[in-house]
Structures are given as C-alpha cells and as structure tokens.
Amino acid sequence: MVSKYLAIYNEIITKIESGEIESNTKLSSENELMKEYSVSRDTIRKSLNLLEQNGYIQKIKGKGSFVLDINKFDFPVSGLTSFKELSEKIGVKSSTIVKELELIKPDKFLMKQLNVSKDDEVWKVIRVREIGDKKIILDKDFFNKKFVPVLTKDICEDSIFEYIENELGLRIGFAKKEITVQQATEEDKKYLDLENYNMIVVVKNYIYLDDTSLFQYTESRHRPDKFKFVDFARRSY
Amino acid sequence: MVSKYLAIYNEIITKIESGEIESNTKLSSENELMKEYSVSRDTIRKSLNLLEQNGYIQKIKGKGSFVLDINKFDFPVSGLTSFKELSEKIGVKSSTIVKELELIKPDKFLMKQLNVSKDDEVWKVIRVREIGDKKIILDKDFFNKKFVPVLTKDICEDSIFEYIENELGLRIGFAKKEITVQQATEEDKKYLDLENYNMIVVVKNYIYLDDTSLFQYTESRHRPDKFKFVDFARRSY
DNA sequence: AAGTGGTCTAGACCACGCG
DNA sequence: GCGTGGTCTAGACCACTTG
Structure with missing residues (x-):
C-alpha cells in the first residue's frame, strides 16, 4: 500500500x-x-x-x-545508495570479493563506533570491490549481531543492504557520512591495486535504524583517482 | 516577516x-x-x-x-555553508588572502562550467584560506558579471556569500557539489603550504539561483590531511 | 486582473506502539 | 483502547509574476 x-x-x-x-x-x-x-x-x-x-x-x-536537467548522470553516489545499486545504474561490470566474514568481540575502537559493549558480538565483513578488473574499493562493514543474527558469504557477495531491508525487514532511518583522506595502510596495499598511490579516501558511514538505534558502521576505502562524490544541496534555513 | x-x-x-x-x-x-x-x-x-x-x-x-544527539559538532561542512560561517562556528582563527581579482573573458572550460558565451564577462577571484597560520585551502571563484556588476577586494576578504545574499538580494536556490582527489598543480604548490603532499582534494560547486540560472562556479582545493566532509542523509524514496 | 506557489486552518480517517 | 504520527481533504488568504 x-x-x-x-x-x-x-x-x-x-x-x-x-x-x-x-x-x-x-x-x-x-x-x-x-x-x-x-x-x-x-x-x-x-x-x-x-x-x-x-x-x-x-x-x-x-x-x-x-x-531541472541536472539529474542526467553522475548523481547516484550521494545519499544512501549502495555499491550494487550504484554499479547497476552506471552499467559498469563490477564484482565483489569477500575477504573476511566472521563474528568477533569488539575492540575499543569498535565499541565506540558501534556503541556496543564488550560482551556483544559483532559481524565483521571485509570486501573488495573490483571495477573493470581493478581492485578499487575496500569495504569494511561491522554490524551488531543483535540486529543481524545470520550472515553468509552469498549475502555479502550480493547486497547486504537488500538483505537487511527486504529479508530482515529492518528500516533504515538516516545515516551520517564522513569523508577524509588518509595515508594508505598495509591492509589497503594488501587488498587493493593501489599502483603508486599512497593515500586513500575514507568514507565512514554510521547507519541508524528507524528507531534511532545505531545499526552499522562502515568504512569504504577508495583509491583516490577513482573516487567521486556528488551531492545535491538545497539551502536549509 | x-x-x-x-x-x-x-x-x-x-x-x-x-x-x-x-x-x-x-x-x-x-x-x-x-x-x-x-x-x-x-x-x-x-x-x-x-x-x-x-x-x-x-x-x-x-x-x-x-x-537526536548527532549534531553536537562536526556538522557544518555539509550543505551550502560558507567558509566564513564555518570558521566562525568552529571558532578557529582563520583569515582570507585575496590573490587575484579581475574581470576576464571566459575560456572554453569556463564557458562550459558557467554556461556563458565568449562575449560575457566573468569575475575571477582567487583566494587563499589560512587556518592556524597554515595556507590550507585555495578557492577559485567565477561569477557571471551579469549577476554581480561590482566586486571589490574588501568584499572578497569578508564573505562574497553574504554580499550576494544581503547586498545584492540574490536568492540561492540549490547547488551541486562534486568531490574528487587530484594531483596537485603548480598553482596549488605556489599558493598553499602543501608540505609533502602531492595530492589535492577538489570540491567543485555549481551554485544556482532561485530562478534556476547558473550563477557561480567554485573550485575549493584542500590539503588532503585537513579536509573533512560530513553529511547527513535520510533515505529518500 | 488572473494565475501561480506559500502559508494556515479544521476536520477526518488510518496504521502503529504500548499497556 | 488510547495516544501517536501519517495521509488526505476543502477552503481561505497572501505574495509574487505576468499580461
């Protein structure tokens, strides 16, 4: 309805x-x-x-x-759009490789980011996004197990986002996004085709459910030359 | 009212x-x-x-x-907020140095970005933003003279934004923002304290008036370690 | 003067959460 | 069952643009 x-x-x-x-x-x-x-x-x-x-x-x-005729192309990266939706819209062949998928006990950093206690369990998912045969994006996702009891490799290779909204029926309310540029870590160099770049664009995403509970923390690490963020803004009073 | x-x-x-x-x-x-x-x-x-x-x-x-308690700090960089509003909010001492201010004939790049013809005149303003004694941001602004007949060094050192809204009474409707990372140019190295960084975060801004006319094109070039963009997004249907 | 979008009102019914 | 926010309606007046 x-x-x-x-x-x-x-x-x-x-x-x-x-x-x-x-x-x-x-x-x-x-x-x-x-x-x-x-x-x-x-x-x-x-x-x-x-x-x-x-x-x-x-x-x-x-x-x-x-x-307006602004919405022709390059709009999707804004807002809450997921990698899968995005690559489908752009129409570039791309694939997702799941590197790690496990339940962990949160360390101090995660306890702060995800707002959980040391006794909670947290899903840790590390994925590499390949676009046109190059490993461009490293995605690190963390979910509170309380909200997502089950997670499989198949789901991670498809779209976690769709799984959450359609299968689990969780409604996402809002998100806070933070974009910075940092030195590439050993992990970045290990998983990505960084060529000569030694910096990484880091997009941190804090995703909240409809009932204001913090649900997911995501770090999306992009090779700088392949990164582009587009935003549409209206003057807000 | x-x-x-x-x-x-x-x-x-x-x-x-x-x-x-x-x-x-x-x-x-x-x-x-x-x-x-x-x-x-x-x-x-x-x-x-x-x-x-x-x-x-x-x-x-x-x-x-x-x-919600998200809005404590780090929110302002989003949307259409200007440098002056921003530094006032954060409360860091900062200053603006006007490097160039002139009326020019647009080249091909500008004609495309600003949607003007070769006979129009365009204001070109280049400013350096100093934060805590370091030259961190290089701002390149271009306005169609049709909308802004007069522009002075004093105005550029204060806030062009305020001048436009308050003095000229032009109402800004919306803006398109684009964030990418590029190799630093000679101009960047000349004007900024880049230290060892050889990359630059480029924020392109296309600003439209209430009546949908494209009014201003701005390039804001940031030293990568000092750049941070924060965005709040709601799921849009 | 006519048409447009902007604001404000009063009332109605619905779907959801909770006790 | 009650209170909550979500949707929808009908009518009014205003400010603005255009002929």
Whole structure:
C-alpha cells in the first residue's frame, strides 16, 4: 500500500527520466495537477516538495514548477545508495570479493563506533570491490549481531543492504557520512591495486535504524583517482 | 516577516542546542505542541518535518518525536555553508588572502562550467584560506558579471556569500557539489603550504539561483590531511 | 486582473506502539 | 483502547509574476 503522494511523485519522476516531460520546461500547475490526478492540492504539494528536495524540479512563486536537467548522470553516489545499486545504474561490470566474514568481540575502537559493549558480538565483513578488473574499493562493514543474527558469504557477495531491508525487514532511518583522506595502510596495499598511490579516501558511514538505534558502521576505502562524490544541496534555513 | 512554522522550527532548534530540550528524550507530541504554540497541527508538522530533515529529531509512528544527539559538532561542512560561517562556528582563527581579482573573458572550460558565451564577462577571484597560520585551502571563484556588476577586494576578504545574499538580494536556490582527489598543480604548490603532499582534494560547486540560472562556479582545493566532509542523509524514496 | 506557489486552518480517517 | 504520527481533504488568504 503506497500513499498517493508517493505514487504521484514516482510517476512524475518516470515521466521526467523517460523524457516525456522535457527538462527546462514548466510542469503543470498545482491546480491542473489536482484535476489530473483527482486529489487535493495538499497531496500534489507533497509530491512536488519531494521532487524539489531531490533535485528534479525548482518551484518559483508566481511562475510555476520547472524541470531541472541536472539529474542526467553522475548523481547516484550521494545519499544512501549502495555499491550494487550504484554499479547497476552506471552499467559498469563490477564484482565483489569477500575477504573476511566472521563474528568477533569488539575492540575499543569498535565499541565506540558501534556503541556496543564488550560482551556483544559483532559481524565483521571485509570486501573488495573490483571495477573493470581493478581492485578499487575496500569495504569494511561491522554490524551488531543483535540486529543481524545470520550472515553468509552469498549475502555479502550480493547486497547486504537488500538483505537487511527486504529479508530482515529492518528500516533504515538516516545515516551520517564522513569523508577524509588518509595515508594508505598495509591492509589497503594488501587488498587493493593501489599502483603508486599512497593515500586513500575514507568514507565512514554510521547507519541508524528507524528507531534511532545505531545499526552499522562502515568504512569504504577508495583509491583516490577513482573516487567521486556528488551531492545535491538545497539551502536549509 | 517570517512564517510561523519557520519561527517554531528555529525556536525548537535553539532549545535543543542550548540543552533546554535534552537529546535522546521525547519531544512534546504534535497535539501538545499545537496547544503550546496555538497553531494548527499542519503548521507543527511542517516545523517537525524540517527538524527531521536536518537531523535534529527522528519521528517514530505511534511513539513520538525523539531528539537526536548527532549534531553536537562536526556538522557544518555539509550543505551550502560558507567558509566564513564555518570558521566562525568552529571558532578557529582563520583569515582570507585575496590573490587575484579581475574581470576576464571566459575560456572554453569556463564557458562550459558557467554556461556563458565568449562575449560575457566573468569575475575571477582567487583566494587563499589560512587556518592556524597554515595556507590550507585555495578557492577559485567565477561569477557571471551579469549577476554581480561590482566586486571589490574588501568584499572578497569578508564573505562574497553574504554580499550576494544581503547586498545584492540574490536568492540561492540549490547547488551541486562534486568531490574528487587530484594531483596537485603548480598553482596549488605556489599558493598553499602543501608540505609533502602531492595530492589535492577538489570540491567543485555549481551554485544556482532561485530562478534556476547558473550563477557561480567554485573550485575549493584542500590539503588532503585537513579536509573533512560530513553529511547527513535520510533515505529518500 | 488572473494565475501561480506559500502559508494556515479544521476536520477526518488510518496504521502503529504500548499497556 | 488510547495516544501517536501519517495521509488526505476543502477552503481561505497572501505574495509574487505576468499580461
């Protein structure tokens, strides 16, 4: 059961991405859209606000809503998108190699990052992402076993993200992302095709569930020349 | 004239940041807040949605709104915040040195980035940001003269951003940000205290006005060890 | 003056969490 | 069953843009 405003939001996105609604043109006014979809103005406005937030349109008072053409490519790396979704969108052949998969007792660093006690058990997953035959990304994931009782190599090779949302039914609420650049470690050099690079782009991700519990800590370590982060931001008051 | 929901939004932020409302506690329910502020539920909901979007609270159906404690520090680098706002927030002594300020004819690269023709004139501003006596950031800004007729050294040493919003009254709508890591150029080495680092974190910013016109292109070049980008993301449908 | 989006209101029903 | 937030409606007034 999907809400009306989400349905309309998705329908308009489809129209924009398929080119049925051209970019830089005006969208129908809120009044027209009300009639078109037989809903109240507030429902239309919810859909349009979502479109605006996510960079599809820009509303201008007194004039109308205009379709932006920024979203053509290079948008996906933002937000919470996973590696699998990403590589599928870009359409580059890529693969995931699981290097380590085990249950561990957290050390001090992990206890702090994952907000767990020394008696909790934690899944540790280390994966290498290969893009076009080069080992480019080293992913280190840590989950509290409380939330994820079972984890297999197959799941890790596919998408842990999908498993969590679809199979376990856990709903992800929000995430904090931190990007820095560091000296490459021995581990980086061991697992990745670093060529002559001695630095690594580190993306730390703290992922929280809907009920605000910290659920996962992830470190994604990228070869600097292959790293790109794109973000869309609106002025927030 | 500020809208009610923005006023309430800001009031609640103040309460959260001052500690009057403690983190990890429950906020008053929408019903209570209605009475408290003597407004309709919809107005309260607008305020709470803003708070949720910006990472102050998490709403949970059937339970209530909970105050998050993520926003303590390290949040500002996200979004559209300017260097001046940022260093004021962090409270580190910093200064800006204007290296170049001139009107130029755009080359091919700029024509593409700024979406201007060869007959337009473009402001070129090059500034070095000093943090704690070290030259850390090289900022290269380009504006279409059409939007900014006058620009002085004084303005560039203060905040171009404030000048644009307050003096010129231009309203910024949204921005696209792109982060990559590149080899340091001769220009980087000339202007910055790079020490032994030979790479540079490049943050490209495309800034658009309210009416969707591309207004400014900025390249912010950071010494890698001093770079940090923090982002808060909610799952977007 | 007419049309647009922005704000605000009042009321209704629903789905969820908890006791 | 009660209180919570989520969705939807209908109507009103305002500020802004354009002809």
